[in-house]
Amino acid sequence: MGLETALGDGYMTSKIDSLVNWARSNAAWPMPMGLACCAIEMMAFAGPKYDASRFGSEVMRFSPRQSDVMIVAGWVNYKMAHAIRRIWDQMPDPKWCIAMGACASTGGMHRCYGVVQGCDNFLPVDTYVSGCPPRPDALLHALMKIQDKIRTEHSVMLDT
Amino acid sequence: MPLELNEYLQKVIDRLTERYADSIIDVYQSSGDTFVRIAPEANVDICRYLRNEHHFIYLVDVFGTDRFTSEDRFEVIYNLISLRDRQRIFLKVWLPEENPAIESVTSLWNSANWFERQTYDMFGIRFTNHPDMRRIYMPEDFEYFPLRKEFPLLGIPGSIELPSTTPDIE
């Protein structure tokens, strides 16, 4: 307080945590793991009407090394689960995961031998979006929840 | 039961029955589609005859069925189309439960390649002289045949593995 009055106009003080979190939450680049029908709604979420880039998800980076949020869109097969886990391991920290749709969250309507009943069996999921497929607004809501989660994180640690 | 076939199919069935009389077991119609049940040994010959003489040049599908009877458990069905005469015909073959095997028709139509691989993957029916007899949907490590009636819908626990959640330290 005293520092701000001494500095005058044009200066503000904050915690480094808040600054880092503000930057991270407003630039959460998604890594679209678009598998099935939810991928089409994810494309619509990035499309002109429900624009995701105004929320900071400017580019859908298909490379895991350059992305922050992985959106698992569609049902996960046992054969595909290994590939998804490998891609998740390649993403650098900090990373978050959105399970989009009923199939990615719990297996959805596909209760059978081929489908993993929820991608949280092998991935640490942060947000689940219900719907089959969820409307792009629902996915935007999930993205906003992830942004809230990022803003409350304790990101900068002194003795790592 | 008398069949009500149009003239093209009637001609095909007549010629087929007179040429391959001992291989044709049954001809019947169901819901407007014509089915011909043939002996397993003659499937390539009959298919070649239909393709060359009656212009059934388009193989639409090859698939299997599990009849779940004690005799002749499995069934392989061929779906053929004649573009010139605009007709469709189905050929059926019944196969026994132990070691179901039949000759592949990939020498006649290349499209049978993946169709037969899918039938093998789902039912375990082997196709001899197939260029690439591997599973197509399930990984090769999978030991069961999913569409058989005794395979449970939810799968057998432990038959296919999930990835490990602790990343490898290399």
Added chain:
Amino acid sequence: MPTKSIKDKVKPTFFKEHQEKLYQALEDKHTTVEIMKDKDPLGTEMILNMGPQHPATHGVLRLTLQLNGEIIEKAKLDVGYLHRGVEKIAENKTYQEFMPYTDRMDYLSPYSNNVALCTAVEKIANVEVPERAHYIRMIGCELARISSHLLWLGTLVMDAGAVSFFIWTFREREKLYDIFDQLTGHRFTVSHARIGGVANDITDTAMAMIKDFANEFPKEITDWHKLLDRNRIFFDRNEGVGVLKTEEALEKGAAGPTLRGSGYAYDMRTFAPYARYDEVEFEVPTRLEGDNLARYYCRMEEMHESIHIIQQCLDKLPKGPVRTDNAKQAYPSKDEVYYSMEGMIHDFMMTDTGICPPEGAEAYHAVEAPKGELGYFIQSDGTGHPWRMKIKAPSFANLQILEYILDGEMVADTVVIIGGVDPVMGECDK
């Protein structure tokens, strides 16, 4: 070629046997392209894995390519990364309960899949569908065809380089989503068609929206024609690329626009017309060259023909019920369910047991989905659940030909060829 066995070169971390067999099959594959046999001083030979997760493979498709520099010597596809066992699920559900699963198979044009299942069940159980329902189904199918071709166009041109095209086609698709929302209640996995008709009638707002769309859409497309039809870059990327010769197309099993781009005018709407397609006039676009450009032209012209069909259907739409009245075959209307005892009982019986085709009956019916001939083969055992339901997916047949047409092409054209063939993995992998 190195003399080490395949097991020394490939060290997979999961599904060892599967990966080893796949690479062994790639090595054993016979190819028409001349393989480099002498020593390889520059190390230009390699095996490239375009893995299941890839921006341009239209879903989860895996390609293993043996390359010599930039030229593909051999290609092998690995599908099954989206396999669910839908045919096994079908054996445990009634025919109407299975309707949402059909939506999720070819998820770009869900209405056609619904109509495919309905027509197959109506054939096996001998159900009559009222006239108005036929026309509504036709309108829905053609709108779904336009929707699927729009996505194909957007992703093909985006893969060829013009990224903003994707946004334009999605803007049109949003208009189609609004129409479907008004007509059926859902944006795209609609499940609108019911056995014996359709779920509900077209309201006046939906009719007005469809009329507006049918009038506005050709004007939008003229802009795109101006951009692409004489574009040097588009031609260079698509002409002569991925040629499927006319003599081979039928034998290799192509379906839909891929087959029509190679010369065969085979369209289920003219081969075995269903749902009053014999009362509307339309043409089946066909080309002879068999390359990617031919498939592009076929699909663009199909969009124009779809608009023409929709306009004719809107003119000819008769008045009447939208579902058959028979209690054993179709759901009663909601008014009857809420206000009469018999209606409630019929609704309960239809949900519980469903429609029961005769025992031992078998039927096959195919419709013209945007990707090709989508056929349902149903074997019935007399109960409300099918004994066997086999779905003939056009993308499965179309992906097979990729193994033939990729040999000899450049690696950079792979993406455009996959875009031209337009597979949908949900349908291919069932």
